[in-house]
Amino acid sequence: MKIDPSSSKDLSVQIAQAIRDAIISGSLRVDERLPSETELSEKFAVSRPTVREALKRLAAQSLIRTQRGASGGAFVNRLTYEGAYGQQITTSTLLLSMNAVSFETACEARYALERACAPIAAQRRKEEQLGKMREQIARQTAQALSDEEFCASDVAFHRALVDAACNPVLSYHLAGAVEAMQPLMNMITFTARSRIKIVALHHNIADALEAQDATMVDRDLQELHRYTVELAADIIAQKTRSSA
Amino acid sequence: MKIDPSSSKDLSVQIAQAIRDAIISGSLRVDERLPSETELSEKFAVSRPTVREALKRLAAQSLIRTQRGASGGAFVNRLTYEGAYGQQITTSTLLLSMNAVSFETACEARYALERACAPIAAQRRKEEQLGKMREQIARQTAQALSDEEFCASDVAFHRALVDAACNPVLSYHLAGAVEAMQPLMNMITFTARSRIKIVALHHNIADALEAQDATMVDRDLQELHRYTVELAADIIAQKTRSSA
DNA sequence: AGACTTTTAATTGTCTTACAATTGAAAACC
């Protein structure tokens, strides 16, 4: 672990990089304790605030966690699926919100990926995910939900569908695609009629999944995709009209 | 912008969160300059090192960039696709390496997602991506590549395939799935015979894409998936034999 | 001896002050 003080890069960046490399290469294992901040500052020949800035960088990526007190210190984090989901979702959401991605583009990506999960999900679906899906359908049907709540329930339904594939890596990749759409979906106002149609499709999907009919699931997802884009197009048309 | 000093959370975490929220909500716009560290420390009533730790957290997520000198400071970053790709890939790679994901699981996710791009790619493929694919095929055929180089070229080929769908959101999501497999793929030794088979499939894929034959692309990707898993299974069997 | 309490030492979190390095802009000069 050495750094180059003459490099153009900031010291805290170099130190963070050095520790990151040590973690990735495996020379620092999960749950292993890093040297104390004082020791690190001696090792790298920098001040403690500089070491701390480096550690905060790593903490922001949840590569390490810190604990106070005797026998405290910085520890290498296991990157859990839950943690990775979170990072994935915030990055995806930010990417979409900052780059003026069209609704069509984001929606196309989302449904393409979701349809990829469908055949696997149809094959492996368990009672647990089917239950979650039906639970969300019930929410969407019975209760008087706001548009935001309806949208959140929609996301929960689709996540259950993805999870039904029983492939955590797939769930991880899809998390970003599905959740990041939520801010865009929130712009849509779901009328009573459109809700009925969406819930009906959700019903079909859950039934088809239970019957392990991958073709049917795919068809309904396609229809849901088409209909969602149609709804969004209506909203945009309305806005254009009102501003004209 | 206020924070709660009595909260159980660290001040630098709270400050980072406050600024992050301001960015996400849009009250801080892209390329806008944040107040100087001194001003922030007065505003939040904390010391400058604490503010700095907060800023480093944000910089680690590339939400901001800093510049020294007069008229320097911290600026809100636009999260570019390139930047997001990078974060996506490192997170995905770390997730796979730290969680003992089986080759089959990761491979299934990757090919399922890639096959989702195929129909769109077949429809929209441009000369540019076809060229890149053929270029990588040529590399894989002609030159004497190490296993790592062959593998890297393979990744480049598949990224070109994904990019052919002309949907940057899709490319972003796939970047993690494809690139994160590389460390796992690097464990495979590609014999002359297996290379010939893989390159033949790449050829078929490129041809089918040019002919806009989505069905054929899908079939070849399935075969590539099957063959890759078979190769990996051989390696694992060899290792088990040699250790027994 | 065993359970409970107190002390202690290690470690991170934060503050203060200071100086170095960088850089754009204003001022001075030719």
Place this chain on the structure above:
DNA sequence: GGTTTTCAATTGTAAGACAATTAAAAGTCT
């Protein structure tokens, strides 16, 4: 007017101090 110099603002880094936290060690009582 153009060039150079100076300056001031800002981030980067350093050093030292104290507060807060926490686990372990030491002490104490039953």
